[in-house]
Amino acid sequence: MSELVQQVAERKDKRAFRELFMHYAPRIKALMMRQGADPETAEEIAQEAMLTVWRKANLFVPAKGSASTWIFTIARNLRIDRIRREIAWQATVSEAPEEFDDELPPDEAVAQAQQHTQLRGVIAQLPRDQNEVVKLSYLNGLSHSEIAERLGIPLGTVKSRIRLAYQKIRESLEEGI
Amino acid sequence: MIIQHHPDEATLMSYAAGTLSEALSVVVASHLELCPHCRARARELEALGAVLLDDVAPEDMSDASLAVFWQKLDALDDKVLRIHPERAAKEMTGTASGLSGPLAKLLGRPLAEVRWKRLAPGIRYHRLPLSDPSRGDLRLLKIAPGRTLPEHGHGGSEITLILSGSYHDRFGRFGPGDVADLDAEVEHQPIVDPEQECICLVASEHPARFKGLLSRLLQPLVGM
Numbered sequence: 001m002s003e004l005v006q007q008v009a010e011r012k013d014k015r016a017f018r019e020l021f022m023h024y025a026p027r028i029k030a031l032m033m034r035q036g037a038d039p040e041t042a043e044e045i046a047q048e049a050m051l052t053v054w055r056k057a058n059l060f061v062p063a064k065g066s067a068s069t070w071i072f073t074i075a076r077n078l079r080i081d082r083i084r085r086e087i088a089w090q091a092t093v094s095e096a097p098e099e100f101d102d103e104l105p106p107d108e109a110v111a112q113a114q115q116h117t118q119l120r121g122v123i124a125q126l127p128r129d130q131n132e133v134v135k136l137s138y139l140n141g142l143s144h145s146e147i148a149e150r151l152g153i154p155l156g157t158v159k160s161r162i163r164l165a166y167q168k169i170r171e172s173l174e175e176g177i
Numbered sequence: 178m179i180i181q182h183h184p185d186e187a188t189l190m191s192y193a194a195g196t197l198s199e200a201l202s203v204v205v206a207s208h209l210e211l212c213p214h215c216r217a218r219a220r221e222l223e224a225l226g227a228v229l230l231d232d233v234a235p236e237d238m239s240d241a242s243l244a245v246f247w248q249k250l251d252a253l254d255d256k257v258l259r260i261h262p263e264r265a266a267k268e269m270t271g272t273a274s275g276l277s278g279p280l281a282k283l284l285g286r287p288l289a290e291v292r293w294k295r296l297a298p299g300i301r302y303h304r305l306p307l308s309d310p311s312r313g314d315l316r317l318l319k320i321a322p323g324r325t326l327p328e329h330g331h332g333g334s335e336i337t338l339i340l341s342g343s344y345h346d347r348f349g350r351f352g353p354g355d356v357a358d359l360d361a362e363v364e365h366q367p368i369v370d371p372e373q374e375c376i377c378l379v380a381s382e383h384p385a386r387f388k389g390l391l392s393r394l395l396q397p398l399v400g401m
Binding site for chain 1: 185186187190191193194195196197198199202220221222223224225226227228229230231232233234235236237238239242243245246247249250308309334360361362
């Protein structure tokens with residue numbers, strides 16, 4: 001995916017972009033719908049996210065992280081922008097910066113795909129209650145209080161499950177290096 | 178500056194997932210500008226989001242969605258399309274006063290030019306605008322050297338970032354860049370260090386509760 005973004009950046013490669021669009025747009029749409037947007041709005045947000053990818057492809061630097069993380073943060077920021085500025089989800093274009101300036105050391109950049117696989121493995125192996133709160137957070141877009149309400153458990157319990165999940169994730173990432 | 182106190186992991190994950198309220202997000206984002214350690218953690222948590230996004234069952238896009246995309250693109254001016262790296266970099270760094278991006282934007286002026294309002298003896302404040310003020314409170318506090326704050330808890334929904342000066346409480350010294358992100362049940366009694374006044378950024382998710390705390394500050398303190 002990172003190579004595709006670079007191809008878009010270097011020569012506005014429409015074929016490379018099409019591949020990115022076909023992979024990410026339907027998933028961003030699905031994510032937005034899961035977080036409460038109606039299908040039309042969700043599709044609009046997916047389009048906007050991909051427009052940002054097209055526009056900012058020249059700002060994406062592989063040494064700073066993976067393309068999928070970059071695109072995730074674009075979609076996330078668009079959603080935040082809409083929710084904060086409007087009551088209903090309507091079209092706004094976000095100019096929020098998607099990344100900081102830190103460069104990863106070269107060997108860490110190479111390990112991006114590995115990290116992706118590792119993370120996938122950790123999530124799959126999380127105990128059910130931890131897996132659940134992580135997904136309610138990222139996929140359903142619920143705050144900790146909202147998760148507590150949804151599951152009928154204390155806020156403190158939500159937070160400790162998240163901390164436990166976080167610990168496992170960190171351990172797994174550290175072992176990988 | 179050596180930062181010793183960081184946001185809680187649960188707070189960072191909520192931030193990375195985009196579910197942290199606006200007021201708290203500004204404080205976390207401001208801390209991230211100062212703390213490479215937490216930036217690395219936030220990046221990992223964003224990578225986690227990317228993995229989850231990748232595994233989502235895709236929703237069908239409308240038939241002509243990609244064609245529509247190209248049409249929209251063609252309709253846009255070419256100047257709008259290219260983001261220049263230097264301009265983008267300038268937008269991301271703070272103002273000359275060294276304030277972080279989101280805080281600098283909300284403040285709209287250097288810290289030295291803030292107009293402070295008096296809250297209580299030795300405590301001034303400046304409220305910052307939020308998209309929805311009913312959903313949170315975000316303000317700068319400027320507290321006099323040596324001032325003691327009454328013992329209080331944060332109810333798990335407040336977070337404080339020290340911008341300048343420092344205070345001590347049972348958890349240690351909190352200086353520039355440090356964050357106080359207390360668990361719901363925890364109480365503390367901060368005492369500002371005598372060398373200089375302490376300026377901090379305080380976010381709360383429950384404006385009514387926070388105002389209750391502030392009104393307690395107006396009560397005379399024993400031994401002051």
